[in-house]
Amino acid sequence: MATDFRNKLQAEGLKVTPQRVAIFEAILRLNNHPTAEDIIAFIKTNHPNISVGTVYKVLDIFVEKKLIQKVKTEKDVMRYDPFLSNHHHLYCANTERIEDYEDEKLNQLIAEYFKKNKIKNFKIQDITLQITGKFSSQNKSKK
Amino acid sequence: MATDFRNKLQAEGLKVTPQRVAIFEAILRLNNHPTAEDIIAFIKTNHPNISVGTVYKVLDIFVEKKLIQKVKTEKDVMRYDPFLSNHHHLYCANTERIEDYEDEKLNQLIAEYFKKNKIKNFKIQDITLQITGKFSSQNKSKK
DNA sequence: GTTGTAAAGATAATGATTCTTATTTAGGAA
DNA sequence: TTCCTAAATAAGAATCATTATCTTTACAAC
Ligand SMILES: [Mn+2]
Ligand SMILES: [Mn+2]
Ligand SMILES: [Zn+2]
Ligand SMILES: [Zn+2]
Numbered sequence: 001m002a003t004d005f006r007n008k009l010q011a012e013g014l015k016v017t018p019q020r021v022a023i024f025e026a027i028l029r030l031n032n033h034p035t036a037e038d039i040i041a042f043i044k045t046n047h048p049n050i051s052v053g054t055v056y057k058v059l060d061i062f063v064e065k066k067l068i069q070k071v072k073t074e075k076d077v078m079r080y081d082p083f084l085s086n087h088h089h090l091y092c093a094n095t096e097r098i099e100d101y102e103d104e105k106l107n108q109l110i111a112e113y114f115k116k117n118k119i120k121n122f123k124i125q126d127i128t129l130q131i132t133g134k135f136s137s138q139n140k141s142k143k
Numbered sequence: 144m145a146t147d148f149r150n151k152l153q154a155e156g157l158k159v160t161p162q163r164v165a166i167f168e169a170i171l172r173l174n175n176h177p178t179a180e181d182i183i184a185f186i187k188t189n190h191p192n193i194s195v196g197t198v199y200k201v202l203d204i205f206v207e208k209k210l211i212q213k214v215k216t217e218k219d220v221m222r223y224d225p226f227l228s229n230h231h232h233l234y235c236a237n238t239e240r241i242e243d244y245e246d247e248k249l250n251q252l253i254a255e256y257f258k259k260n261k262i263k264n265f266k267i268q269d270i271t272l273q274i275t276g277k278f279s280s281q282n283k284s285k286k
Numbered sequence: 287g288t289t290g291t292a293a294a295g296a297t298a299a300t301g302a303t304t305c306t307t308a309t310t311t312a313g314g315a316a
Numbered sequence: 317t318t319c320c321t322a323a324a325t326a327a328g329a330a331t332c333a334t335t336a337t338c339t340t341t342a343c344a345a346c
Binding site: 158160178195204219220221 | 300301302303304305312313
């Protein structure tokens, strides 16, 4: 996992720097699909003089190299996801909480559906569900 | 349709102003899920001195009153959708094009699936698919 | 040691959006 | 119709997430 990350960076010809490690670890720990600001705040304790620009730069690189993903929201702040597999998101209707939702059976159901029902003039690469609603067990990793 | 819009505004106790009408019509005409900037550019021809702040304000009101929806993207610009029914979106992997995708059969399939497979601690309100891929018939209403 | 290059830090700039304030207007009341 | 006033708009400043620029550092190859 941590070594996996190092390997992936090196395979892309990118250096394994303390900043990059710290940013990646922060995203893993902050498991509510953190914003850049969340990440900076988290890192600041052990790594007080990290530069804001560096964080944004590194996040872009991670996204480009597919070490993380961006998560779409209706807000004017980007959020990041270290979880790369085909999965879906539960959006809280009231708060900024976003939880992962994995469901292989559902993925297959949808894949089969689209195998039979092609979309004209469109080649599907990826399907993600945004499931909006309310969490009943309050909090957990709120924002 | 146009009167429907007026009624809905009045039902909410909101005044029907030329700006609001122009903004709503612009969103209908600009059928690629326009940004505020797209809307402003479109309106400027007939309505040269509309204020940017007004457009953002009005868009917020429309969203709040459910006359339009926001469309989630990975970009730092908001996009708006006049289409309110349960529908999905086809995101072009290369361009900013976003098309509506309506599929009642799919909606039912998914609804049935979740009727049988509840998500623990979560009450679903709405499900939207983001379908990413490539359009084969190039353009139509590009960005 | 010198050179070259990727990466990080500091900080200015950008661009979408929001806020503030003065002015105008829609539309109900008189 | 005319008046009145809360609601809405215009103009422009401010905010804030993100980008860009420029300098400095890390570190490897020569
Ligand atoms: Mn921006
Ligand atoms: Mn912004
Ligand atoms: Zn996720
Ligand atoms: Zn739509």
